[in-house]
Amino acid sequence: xxxxxxxxxxxxxGAVGTEMVHLLEQRRFPLASLKLLASERSVGRQIxxxxxxxxxxxxxxxxxxxxxxxxxxxxxxxxxxxxxTIVEAGAVFIDNSSxxxxxxxxxxxxxxxxxxxxxxxxxxxxxxxxxxILLVVALxxxxxxHAIRRVVVSTYQAASGAGAAGMSELLRQSRQILxxxxxxxxxxxxxxxxxxxxxxxxxxxxxxxxxxxxxxxxTRRIFHDDTLRIAVTCVRVPVLRAHSExxxxxxxxxxxxxxxxxxxxxxxxxxxxxxxxxxxxxMPIEASGKDPVLVGRIRQDLSCDHALDLWLSxxxxxxxxxxxAVQIAEALAGGGL
Amino acid sequence: xxxxxxxxxxxxxGAVGTEMVHLLEQRRFPLASLKLLASERSVGRQIxxxxxxxxxxxxxxxxxxxxxxxxxxxxxxxxxxxxxTIVEAGAVFIDNSSxxxxxxxxxxxxxxxxxxxxxxxxxxxxxxxxxxILLVVALxxxxxxHAIRRVVVSTYQAASGAGAAGMSELLRQSRQILxxxxxxxxxxxxxxxxxxxxxxxxxxxxxxxxxxxxxxxxTRRIFHDDTLRIAVTCVRVPVLRAHSExxxxxxxxxxxxxxxxxxxxxxxxxxxxxxxxxxxxxMPIEASGKDPVLVGRIRQDLSCDHALDLWLSxxxxxxxxxxxAVQIAEALAGGGL
Numbered sequence: 235x236x237x238x239x240x241x242x243x244x245x246x247x248g249a250v251g252t253e254m255v256h257l258l259e260q261r262r263f264p265l266a267s268l269k270l271l272a273s274e275r276s277v278g279r280q281i282x283x284x285x286x287x288x289x290x291x292x293x294x295x296x297x298x299x300x301x302x303x304x305x306x307x308x309x310x311x312x313x314x315x316x317x318x319t320i321v322e323a324g325a326v327f328i329d330n331s332s333x334x335x336x337x338x339x340x341x342x343x344x345x346x347x348x349x350x351x352x353x354x355x356x357x358x359x360x361x362x363x364x365x366x367i368l369l370v371v372a373l374x375x376x377x378x379x380h381a382i383r384r385v386v387v388s389t390y391q392a393a394s395g396a397g398a399a400g401m402s403e404l405l406r407q408s409r410q411i412l413x414x415x416x417x418x419x420x421x422x423x424x425x426x427x428x429x430x431x432x433x434x435x436x437x438x439x440x441x442x443x444x445x446x447x448x449x450x451x452x453t454r455r456i457f458h459d460d461t462l463r464i465a466v467t468c469v470r471v472p473v474l475r476a477h478s479e480x481x482x483x484x485x486x487x488x489x490x491x492x493x494x495x496x497x498x499x500x501x502x503x504x505x506x507x508x509x510x511x512x513x514x515x516x517m518p519i520e521a522s523g524k525d526p527v528l529v530g531r532i533r534q535d536l537s538c539d540h541a542l543d544l545w546l547s548x549x550x551x552x553x554x555x556x557x558x559a560v561q562i563a564e565a566l567a568g569g570g571l
Numbered sequence: 572x573x574x575x576x577x578x579x580x581x582x583x584x585g586a587v588g589t590e591m592v593h594l595l596e597q598r599r600f601p602l603a604s605l606k607l608l609a610s611e612r613s614v615g616r617q618i619x620x621x622x623x624x625x626x627x628x629x630x631x632x633x634x635x636x637x638x639x640x641x642x643x644x645x646x647x648x649x650x651x652x653x654x655x656t657i658v659e660a661g662a663v664f665i666d667n668s669s670x671x672x673x674x675x676x677x678x679x680x681x682x683x684x685x686x687x688x689x690x691x692x693x694x695x696x697x698x699x700x701x702x703x704i705l706l707v708v709a710l711x712x713x714x715x716x717h718a719i720r721r722v723v724v725s726t727y728q729a730a731s732g733a734g735a736a737g738m739s740e741l742l743r744q745s746r747q748i749l750x751x752x753x754x755x756x757x758x759x760x761x762x763x764x765x766x767x768x769x770x771x772x773x774x775x776x777x778x779x780x781x782x783x784x785x786x787x788x789x790t791r792r793i794f795h796d797d798t799l800r801i802a803v804t805c806v807r808v809p810v811l812r813a814h815s816e817x818x819x820x821x822x823x824x825x826x827x828x829x830x831x832x833x834x835x836x837x838x839x840x841x842x843x844x845x846x847x848x849x850x851x852x853x854m855p856i857e858a859s860g861k862d863p864v865l866v867g868r869i870r871q872d873l874s875c876d877h878a879l880d881l882w883l884s885x886x887x888x889x890x891x892x893x894x895x896a897v898q899i900a901e902a903l904a905g906g907g908l
Binding site: 545 | 722727769777819850851870
């Protein structure tokens with residue numbers, strides 16, 4: 235049994251891939267080697283890692299060999315294209331795309347919630363959608379104590395959800411608007427600077443958008459509860475890299491506020507930001523670059539005696555994507571894959 | 572019976588007061604005279620109105636005479652201070668502050684919803700809170716058809732909720748952050764540029780903030796329904812002057828989507844923005860400077876067969892404040908006060 239691992243990052247130069255590389259270094263992942271793979275236009279770049287410059291290599295099927303763990307930070311089509319190659323090469327593929335999230339043969343894992351599912355993997359592990367990860371980290375410690383009956387969520391999603399290009403567009407448009415210049419929309423279909431809009435993912439026949447369906451169906455899979463009722467509205471806001479969510483939670487029975495607070499303050503991956511005196515609660519700028527999901531404003535719902543409200547912010551690129559994937563890699567490594 | 576009216580605007584140089592003056596001109600309010608009153612530091616300024624320059628006069632008790640209608644756009648303490656003077660001078664006071672909104676002797680009016688309440692005024696009419704006005708304009712056409720049992724609202728509130736100074740702070744901080752400069756928080760307790768936070772109004776023992784309590788108690792008063800159950804989370808976002816709201820509406824019985832759409836498309840003050848093909852729904856930049864509340868994304872809630880979701884945006888300074896007050900003035904004028 236080895237105690238170090240040969241790791242490759244697919245899409246290593248994107249917003250999530252970059253964060254994965256940072257986290258492997260920061261968390262001292264037991265690496266035997268690190269291979270950074272990306273599309274042709276990034277080849278030739280070098281990425282600093284632990285004092286060395288690691289060259290970015292082209293992502294080709296031939297590049298996937300002598301690897302133990304592949305961290306995927308590409309779009310779903312590329313993930314689908316490479317999955318078989320990765321598995322046949324004997325590596326475990328931790329995929330951040332939506333490609334395999336609802337595949338019954340692929341565990342969908344948030345370590346704080348359903349780490350046990352990891353042992354059923356057959357070469358692929360799916361990393362959930364960012365809004366889903368942040369939500370389940372906050373809901374699970376409550377759901378374990380008193381069954382949740384229904385959740386109504388409104389999201390406040392950062393530009394980073396559309397990658398580095400989304401963040402650049404927010405900054406560029408903001409500059410243009412402040413300078414009274416014409417501005418263009420290249421990444422988002424509508425202006426994102428000083429504006430907001432319902433999430434621009436594809437809308438289905440049920441009038442929910444893809445982002446909303448992910449949150450519903452992925453949360454149910456992670457909780458192993460197909461009956462969990464979730465209403466959700468996803469909204470993009472002019473914030474750089476942390477998502478926030480307003481969450482109304484209806485339980486099967488009344489849930490004492492003190493008990494909820496105690497459960498959340500002891501929950502892994504949760505940090506309470508709950509300063510009623512100074513009106514200081516989770517905020518995206520304070521969640522950015524941090525590991526935990528910030529949770530606060532936990533209160534009794536005045537409209538329903540068995541419901542609570544909470545408010546959360548979490549780094550979309552970290553816990554919402556790269557950190558969760560690296561935590562899965564750590565769990566695999568800890569268990570000898 | 573006169574057919575023109577002597578109007579005064581209190582706080583005429585603030586964000587709401589300025590909009591009131593614009594609207595009186597734009598909507599050709601039947602004016603006999605217009606008096607613009609403000610605090611000492613604005614005195615000496617002149618405001619363009621119908622091709623003339625109207626001087627700003629100091630707000631003093633002596634200034635309130637020979638007036639028929641006073642439009643108030645000041646803070647609640649000033650409204651309280653001047654209310655008796657105004658009423659004793661024989662004028663009707665349409666007050667945009669929170670001072671009298673829950674006073675049982677003062678009608679709280681949104682013309683599209685409860686215009687009939689106006690006839691019970693005894694010299695003072697209260698203009699509701701901005702988020703409340705936008706919400707009730709969208710909910711009333713539904714509530715009239717099928718009783719609403721419970722509403723879960725999350726707001727996305729613009730900087731203009733803190734007046735012209737709030738908007739300036741958003742623009743200034745944005746510039747400073749983009750230039751990598753230090754920035755300060757003067758109006759809001761937390762950074763507003765590229766950030767968002769739960770509404771900074773005073774938090775009560777029930778853990779709801781003042782803005783949230785306004786939305787609950789004012790909506791109940793306007794609907795004449797003290798049993799209406801409302802859960803609400805109010806959030807400030809880096810948008811200039813239009814508020815948005817994600818609204819989950821539970822009815823006593825199922826409400827067909829087509830019927831809801833028909834009710835909303837025929838509703839006064841509502842403009843449907845509902846383009847599922849192009850993923851184009853209400854947005855603050857498109858609501859800004861417009862009169863109607865933009866409503867869209869009306870869909871069946873997948874988590875509850877007797878619930879619908881909708882999304883709205885409305886100009887906080889217009890329908891959320893100045894326009895509603897001017898509509899009340901028009902109704903008073905139309906009825907000979």
